[in-house]
Amino acid sequence: MIFFLRQYGYLVSMLILLAIWFSGMLACSKQRVGILLSACFFAPFALGALVFVPDYWRPILVVPFPVGLEDIIFCFSVGGVAWLLAVWPQRDRLRLGLKTRVALVRLTACGLPCFLLSVALRRGGLPIMTSVVLTMVLLAIVLLWLRPRFLSLALTGALGFSLFYFLFARAALAIWPSGYWNVGKLWGYWFFRVPLEEIVWATGHGFVWPLVMAYVLDAELVRVPGALAPTAQEAVREK
Numbered sequence: 001m002i003f004f005l006r007q008y009g010y011l012v013s014m015l016i017l018l019a020i021w022f023s024g025m026l027a028c029s030k031q032r033v034g035i036l037l038s039a040c041f042f043a044p045f046a047l048g049a050l051v052f053v054p055d056y057w058r059p060i061l062v063v064p065f066p067v068g069l070e071d072i073i074f075c076f077s078v079g080g081v082a083w084l085l086a087v088w089p090q091r092d093r094l095r096l097g098l099k100t101r102v103a104l105v106r107l108t109a110c111g112l113p114c115f116l117l118s119v120a121l122r123r124g125g126l127p128i129m130t131s132v133v134l135t136m137v138l139l140a141i142v143l144l145w146l147r148p149r150f151l152s153l154a155l156t157g158a159l160g161f162s163l164f165y166f167l168f169a170r171a172a173l174a175i176w177p178s179g180y181w182n183v184g185k186l187w188g189y190w191f192f193r194v195p196l197e198e199i200v201w202a203t204g205h206g207f208v209w210p211l212v213m214a215y216v217l218d219a220e221l222v223r224v225p226g227a228l229a230p231t232a233q234e235a236v237r238e239k
Contacts, residue, residue: 161202
């Protein structure tokens, strides 16, 4: 058992991350459907392992497939946690459209071009994480143009998820200090032994994924009984 825990730290840490996501979903009862959908919608991004491994990092998988179970659990969990942390302060006001066909079309329109662009940038000579970050910046600009009212949601997500991810990564490294990163291919900067790329990615993910979800799920912020009077912008939108 001890050997398994030491050898397969990636799987064990991902199971812990999954448990954290599940606990958060139970605690945020009014947004459980959105949190679950957010996790499911981000899970396919585990295909990114095809370009991240072994160039960016070299994890030890229980079953050495090109895309491991661990990668799927990671994407599923961070998809749900990022949305959970972003919506938590406004969980009573957020309403989701939940139109299946619209959601799938919009998710494909956001995800597929970004995946292809990041691969193209990587083939053009940029480091893989740099390619991903640039793609996230471009997607964030487009989504903010489409849904500028969700800037506060994105900022909350960026702050909450970057802090959460840093603390989680730091704790995981305290238990499994070796890590799996391909150090020679990193930017070369570390923050408390966590690669700067990881923190930048977490901030970007926490910012852009809530924007994606708000767009995909046709989210709206509504007033609740006892809330303050609507702002001028909200009043105009309601008309």
